[in-house]
Amino acid sequence: MRFKRLDLIRYGKFTDRSLEFPLRPADFHLVIGPNEAGKSTLRSAVLDLLFGLPHRTPLDFLHAKADLRLGAAIERDGGVLEFLRLKANRNTLRAPDETPLPDGTLEPWLGSAHRAFFDKMFGLDHERLVAGGNSILNAQDDVGQVLFQSASGIAGLGKVRDALEAEADALWAPAKSSRRAYYAARDLYDQASSDLKNAIVRTRDWAGASDRVRELSERMQTQRREQSARQEARAKLERLRRVMPLLHEIEACERELGSLDGVAPLPPDASQVLAQAQLALARAGQRLEIHRAELARLEADAAALRVDGKLLGLGDDIEALDALRHRYAGHASAIAQAEAQSALLRDELLRSAQELGWGVPDPSAGDGLPALRERVPGLPLRERLAQLLREHESIALAADAAGAAHASRLADAQALEAKLQHHAAPDPGAELRSALAQAQDLGDAEQASSRADLAIRRRREALEQAMARLGAWARSPEALAVADWPAPPVVAGWLAERQSCRADLKSIAARRDDQAAAVRRLALSAEQFQRLHQPVTREDVIDARRQRDAVWRSIRDGGRPPAEAADAYETSVLRADALADQRHDKARETAEYRALAQQLEQERAACEDIRRRHEACASALEVQEAAWRERSAGLGLEGMALEELPDWLARKDAALEAAHALARAQDERDELADAQSRVREALERALLQHGQAVAADASLAALRAQAQLCIREADDARVRRQEWLARQAEARPMLRAAEQAVQAARARLDAWRAEWRAAALRAGLPEDIAMGEAAGALQLLSGMAARLDDLQRLRQEQIDARRHELDAFVARAAALRQAAGLAMPDGGSGVQAAFALSRELARQLAQARQDHERAGAIARAIQDEHAQLRAAERAAAEAQAQLQPLLESAGLGDPAALPEAIARSDRLRELSARLQGLRKRLAEDGDGIGRERLLAEMAQVDAARLQADLAAIQEDMAEAQEQQNALAVELARAEAELAAIAGSDEAARAEARRQEALAAMADAAARYVKVYTAARLLRWSIDRYREEKQGPVLARASDIFAKLTLGAFERLRVDFEREPMALQGQRADGRLVGMDGLSDGTRDQLYLALRLAALELHLEQSAPLPFIADDLFVNYDDARAEAGLRALADLARRTQVIFLSHHDHIQGLARSVFGDELNVIRLE
Known part of the structure; x- marks a missing residue:
């Protein structure tokens, strides 16, 4: 099964995202994205899609749980299935049209794989890779454990097995110990049984104690x-x-x-009200006297104060005039300074005019500045002259450079023409090139021959060592190859059967010893109980009564005289009665003794049953031993133990593999010699045809070097001629361009000279003035124009403007003086007199304003005093009003009688x-x-x-x-x-403790059986996997490991001499390195090699499923990362591989491995 398309409809950070996985010969797909792009989400999506979304998921941060949805199209053997996976309680599997699909729809596509198995076998990320490498280090002394946990993806099996064995030892062992759960429960059982015996009720004592309690209670x-x-x-x-x-x-x-x-009755606060009213009346009278005196004083001050209202009306004009006085105070000195600066500028202008050769103006005709301004060129003309000066240098340099370039191009073209006429390019021919290519393909002939001979010697030594390890049962490789050896599963079955039988025998023997010890302890307990309690059984009573009846029958039948048998009869009657009474009194001891006897009989029966099972198991083991002796004789392995057979068969396979390797090495050496001979003949023939002399004893390396030199010289000559031709073709248009550049530069220089003469005449400069003199004259003209502008600006802004402001100030001061009615101060009517008048007006205005403010403050104080007088009068009236209710309540008219009332x-x-x-x-x-x-x-x-x-x-x-x-x-x-x-409830509690102890003993025994069996099964699984898969897994893992380490390690080897066998890596020089000698990165590569080898072996027996790899090469350099990608490429030819990474450089490495067929998916 493979993914054709994966739809992340609403899942995690994705919404309506579809990933396409087109089918390629190497079914490898690279998914690249930065951190937080969703690669981990993609891994989770594959698991949730195939096996269902869990009840709780952290991937509902964007979409609600009920809205989570995934989809896919999967294919296998030409068939395609499209389906959806929803987050729901039922019918989570749907067709694209939302039609519910049966829950078992994916089982034919997934086979027997479940979620945990798929995640471990078909998923691998960097963290698991590192953990796997560490687990290999922890399991370095057990090759079976290394193979098993690498193939299954489960790390830490050694710790699991040790934990199981430790738990089993803590539960039960043949040696008794209080720290073991079974024996601790057994001690509790014995103690509870003892407590139960001591908690027996005695009726007579209980009655007396009960009466005593009742009496004391009354x-x-x-x-x-x-x-x-x-x-x-x-x-x-x-x-x-x-x-x-x-x-x-x-x-x-x-x-x-x-x-x-x-x-x-008066109010509770009547005395307080009286005191407050009296105090308020006194304060009001005092306030009236104070405020009346203050009011009279303020009215007298107001009458004595006079305010100048006319001056206050001119306040704004006076303040403005005073501000102008402060502003114009420095105008006189500034005017004098500006006039001095104006004189300096005029002198500088006259000096510049003399340097230009202009005449000095006549002093009687004025300062001459207008005439100078007329002769100085304007700014546009000056700028044009400056531009022409700047252009002159570049134009002249361009003309010189164009002439030099034309001369250089002409010389180069003539030199190339001469080289082409005097040098030719010979052709070495295709035959010589073909022979040299064949020689180069063979590489270093001597070194290759030495390596072939060395390989034969090593293979022969390896064969001898492998044959030596076969020991006394060694044979020739041919005999080993034709013999009919048992298959590893058959041998594993024999060993498993024998180990199971031996384990059963050992377990039954231990149980037999424990059972015999239990029988002895129980017999001793019964004997001790009988001696201590002397219980009377029913049989003892029946026997005594039988003896009594026998004596009575002898008397009754007349067999014995009554007088003679009376004593015997009385003795038998007393004995029978005594035994009956004693049995009644010791009914509990008798019952316990009978229980002990029955338990002893049951234990003896169980002991006998265990003994018979032990004999049957021993007999079965002997039958197996006889069968193995017969088989070993048929195989020619007399005297070999069955346990040695798997190792010997592995050594036999190693010997056969060494023989095959030796044969292959010899064939390779012969093929190498033939190829070298053919290549030598081809090289000699081609060199002779090319006119080269060939020595008769020349080696293949010498011939290859001679051919290389010949071809290189011819190629160099051809390359040089082609280069000269190309340069000649390039030189012709460049020469024409250089000639055109010379003509253009000369034309431009002529145009500049004509424009310069016209501009110089307009500026009043000589037509033939030198460039340096022209630059100086232009600088003087620019300076004169700037000084003329500065002089004009100085006279207008600094001198004339300030004089106008001072005249306006004098006129404004005179107008204010007339409006205020003041006399002109001493000093006339000049600027200084105006300044003095401004200061006097400002002083009088400040005094008038101060008087005005004082008059306002006095008026406000008079208003405040009137308000205080009115407030004091109101306070006195309110105090009198407070006393009136008290007088009315007390029925009094005089306030003096209120304190007594x-x-x-x-x-x-x-x-x-x-x-x-x-x-x-x-x-x-x-x-x-x-x-x-x-x-x-x-x-x-x-x-x-x-x-x-x-x-x-x-x-x-x-x-x-x-x-x-x-x-x-x-x-x-x-x-x-x-x-x-x-006994209260002590007996019940003791019985409960006894039952709890029995239950604890049963639980410990059951748990022991479960844990011990799990440990044995785990050990058996590891051994069986090693026996069945060690050969093919290690062979394939060795190949992958050699590629991943770039040849640093040649193969993986198993040290059969150690117990348990250990896995080692063999370097290219033959040195062996143990697991603890490998670096962290190399252990990770070993774990990856074992995982890939085990996965390939699994795919040979099961349907393929997609393999998800997540950033496996994050710590690899580029070379080893590429080697890892090539290992995944081999896997991709067997099943689909989806590689996740956040490193962009992986794309380039993958492109070098897979070429243009690489499918790259980018996540953002």
Whole structure:
């Protein structure tokens, strides 16, 4: 079965993604994607598609569980099946049209494969590869375990087997130990049986103990009733002791309340209200006096203050003028500095004009700057001159370069023409090339011959060693090849039958010894029990009664006189009665003795049955031994043990393989010699035809070198001539292009010269001026134009603008002076006088504003004082209003009488609250009894003797409690004695413990059988797999391993001398390396080789299924990764291989192995 298409409809991160797997001769498909692209999801999808989605899955992070869906098209032998897999409780397999399919639809396609088997056998990733390599290291001393766990994909079999054997030893072993579960349970069983014997009930003792317990219980009840009466009397006296003071205090409160009858009740806070009102009145009077004085002072200050309103109206203009004064303060010095800078610029312009040869302007005609500006060329003309200067150098250089290039091209063309006329190219011929190719295919002839001879010697030595390992049963290879040897499965069956028989014999022998020991222990227990208890059986009683009846019959029949037989009859009667009584009294001991006797009889019967089984098993083993002796004689292997046969057969196969290898090596050497002879003759013939001299004793290597030299010289000459012809063809158009370039460069230089003369005349420069002088003149002209612009900008922006601003400031200051009505300050009407006027106006404005602000603050303070006066008057009125309700409630008109009325009202309230609290306490301490009843009880007792009566009752209760405690101890002891005699439930608990011990013994025995059998089966499976698969698996794995290691290891070998046999790697030089000597990467490659070999062997016997490989070569270099891909290519010719990777370079390696037929699928 193979995948034709895989549909990831809604699964994990995928939605409606379809992967196509077209059929190729090598059915290999490369799936590449970065990390988190979904390669692991793809692996899970294959498992879930074929075997169903699990109930819980982490792949529902994008799609809901109910929406998960996969699809595929699979094919086999031309048949195609398309189906869907849903996440549902039933009918998870559907046709493309959603029609439900039977659950067993995929079974014919999958064979017997289930989910775990498919994942282990047909899936391999980097983590499993590393774990497999480590498991090989852990199982290095057991070749069978290495093969089995590599083929099955299960690592750690050694640990599993050791754990099973350790658990079996912890459950049971022939040697008794308390740490073993069976013997620990047996000790518990013995202890429980002993406890059961001690828990027997005796009737007479139980009756007396029961009466004693009943009597003590009745006395205890009487004591409790009397103690309850004493507690009630004590409670009554305690209650009277608590309430008597309360009753007296209640009477006193009621009398004082009667004296306050007619007092008007006032609020609880009446005294506080009175004090607050008096304090508020005093504060209000003080505030009125203070605020009236402050109001008079503020009104006087306001009358004395005068504000200049006219100056305040001009405030904005005065502030603007003052800001301009600060801004224009440095204008005079700036104007002087600008005039000095203007003079410097004019001098520089005059100097530049003299350098250009222009005349100096007449001072009487002005500064001469307009004339200079007219003579200086404009910016476009200056830029054109500068551009022509820059172009001159490149144009001149281009003309020179074009001339030099033309001369060089002409010389090259003439040299090539001369070479072609004086050199020819001979042709070596096809025959010489063919003979040389044949010689090169053979490689180094001498080395190849040496390797062939070395291979024959090694194969011969290997054959001799293999024949020597056959020992006393060695024969010639021909005899070994024609003999009819038993097949490995047949030998494995013989060994399995013998091992099973021996194991059964050993197990039965152990059981026989254990059973005999059990019989001896049981017989000893019965004998000891009889000596200790002397039980009377029913047979003993019947025998005694038979003797009594016999004496009676002799007397009755007259056989013996009564006087003579009276003593004998009395003795027999007493003995029979005594035995009957004794049997009745010891019924339990008798029953136990009979049970022991029956158990002893059963154990002896079981022992006899085991003995017979042991004899039958020994007889069967002897029959097998006789059969093997007969078979070994027929095979010519007399004296060989059956256990040695598999190893000897393997050594025999190795010897035959060594003989075949020797024959192949000899054939290969003969074929090599014939091929070398044919190639030598072809080389000699071809060299002679080419005109080469050939030595008679020249070796094949010399002839090959001579042919190579001849062909190389001819090829070099032909290549050189072809190169010259190509260069000549290229040189002709290049020469024509060089001539055209010279003409174009000269024309461009002439055009430049004409344009330069015209521009120089327009700029006022001589027509024949040199390029250096022209560059200097152009620089002077640019400097003069810049200085003229700077001078004009300086006069306009720095001098004229500042003078205009100062004139405007003077005019504005004069206008403000007239508006404010001020006199002009000393200094006239210049700029400095205007500055002084601005400062005086600013000072007077600040003073006017300060006076204005003070007047506003005084007005606001007067308003605040009026408000404070009104607030004080309101506070005094509110205080008077607070007292009015109190006066009305007390019925008074004078506030001075209020303190006494408030004091009487507070006393009335206090007494009422106190009386209420006393009544509440009386209800609590009187246990809910009414006041009249409490007064009646108080009248019945003498208050002076109340404390003494309480003390007496307390002493009586303490004494009664001690008696009750002693009686309780005596009752507990009696109940304990009754429980001990009756056994309580101790007998049941002992029996339960005994049954639990029996169950634990049974569980330990059952678990032992299961674990021991599992360990033996695992060992047998490993041995059987080694016996059946070791040859073909190791042969194929050796081939794959050699390719994966790039020849570093030649093959895998088994060390038959070690026990158990060990797997080793043989290097190319013959050295053997054990598993612990391999590097981590090499062990991984060995595990991969074993897995692939086992998988190929499995595919020979079962239907093919897709093999999923996930980044197996993540730690391999390119060469070994390519070797691994070639191993997978061999597997891909047997079954479909889907290789997952996140390394892009794998695609190039795979392309070199599979070519254009490689199918690459990219995941994003």
